Amino acid sequence: MATAALARSPRGARRKGWRPWLYAAPALVVYLAFLVYPAARSVLISLTDWNGITPTMDFTGLDNYRRMADDPVLGLAVKNNVAWAVVTILVPMLLGLALALALNSCLVRGRALLRTVFYAPAVLPLVTVATIWGWLYDPSAGAVNGALRAVGLGSLAQSWTGDDAFALWAAMVPAIWVRAGFPLLLYLAALQNIPEDLYESARVDGAGPWQRFRFVTLPALRPTNYVILALSLIESFKVFDLIYALTYGGPGRSTQMLGTWMFFNVFAYYEAGYGAAIAVVTTLVAVLVGIPYVLSQTKD
């Protein structure tokens, strides 16, 4: 304790001076040059009418931002992204919690194997996940329709990703498949850290299983809830690969997300300025949402 206080004294700091920066420099240079700088340059691009190809561009002020208000597809993308966030955060959390509680129970055998199976989809490239599910959803030969026909529900067989009433929900299923493993792991670790004494004394006080869950387990999981929620929320702004590879934003534009709509504007419609504006607003919101989590990680 005393040495730590001494090392952190102003004198120590002055003695070190610029030298710690030598260690920080390689990472900071790469980070500033290839993440911060390009992100900032996107802000400049968003203030122009640049098409992304020709060297000419005109400064148009906030026109691109004003335009966002009148873009119906952007409105749809926001709605889709919100629905995406709600479903692909809450369902994996509940599923992960249920599985973690089950795997934490001493009644279940082969828990390590089960955990491996449930987490496995999370390590697959999202493009591959999209390919797998695109094939499962195949209207004629796909397993989803095949299973429906096999149990006599053939009338429910659909072109899942080809119908704009279903495509968004169809795309969420593989996302849930991929994402449920993460909360499962975190909840399982948290459950295993709850001291057995707590349950013991609750039992002595006459608490039943539901009360033990409600008053011992749930409060103990609160920090875990927060971490999962924060990280999943940050992740939900980034959604791109799965949509791009599975539905390509379609059919029509029914599954456009913020990221894909930005991409389409830049690379399909040659509206680099407008695409940059979408990216800037999305990133600002993402950073604002993520800041409490970031700050919590910097505390000593």
Added chain:
Amino acid sequence: MAATLTATPDRAQDGAPALRRRSRPHARTRAARMLAATGVLAVLAVLWFSPLLILLSTAVRTAADFAGNGTLSLPHDLTLRNFPAAWETGRFSTTYVNTMLITVVKTPIGVFISALLAYALAKLELRYRRGVMILVFAGQTVPIYIAIVPLFMMERSLGLTDSLWGLLPPYLAFGLPFTTLVLQQYFRWLPDELFEAARMDGAGDLRIFLQFVIPLSLPVLVTVTVLDMVATRNEMLMALIILSSPGHNTLALGMLNFSGTFSTDYTGLSAGILIAVVPILVIYAFLQRWIVGGLTTGAVKG
């Protein structure tokens, strides 16, 4: 796991009045409940894994068998011929090599420079430490797509477009925040007294880093390396922007429009997906200890 398993019989023998009922009939219901609980979860696990099982059953049968008997039937006419064909069609010899190259080069560099930064943040008296931390960790919240257009322009002026090595700088930059965050948290736990003692013996910061910090942090270094490799290998958007000729494709990029390449050749498509997926799953099965450990210790700090 062992702890919870042994805890239960002890509890039963505690002799508390309410627990006296745990005699032989109770043991039998307990066994039945165990069977039921395990059974339900096993069914769920099979269901969870079924997309991959269906791929497997499709990949090992002939196209005629598949077309004749349907997707969900068990294969009758077994064949392994789908795999070499899919290997060719999917251009895996190119994409596998490219992905391995970029992953093997990028990950060690990324982890090393992140470790240096984490060391400065955790153990050296870096000025504006909190500010640097906020700046770097905030990078975790930034979607990569805000940077793609300027990055493409930068890469073009560096002559790095359509080159595998053009992926290196942005991959490094976007991998840094998470790796630094996890390493920094771990380094902070290392005892200051040890470093003070080494410093008394005349060791400089660099020697302390190489001789003490790195060896003491091997488990967490392996963890972040594994996680970083997974992220690098899976990345698609940046590769989609930077790379154009098929010869430079990565595995993730090669999988895009994969189903288009195979058209209605479903058995070939399944074999191709398995070629991409099975090595990943096998490696995951071996390294999962590190993945699980990293996610639960690194990401979790309330």
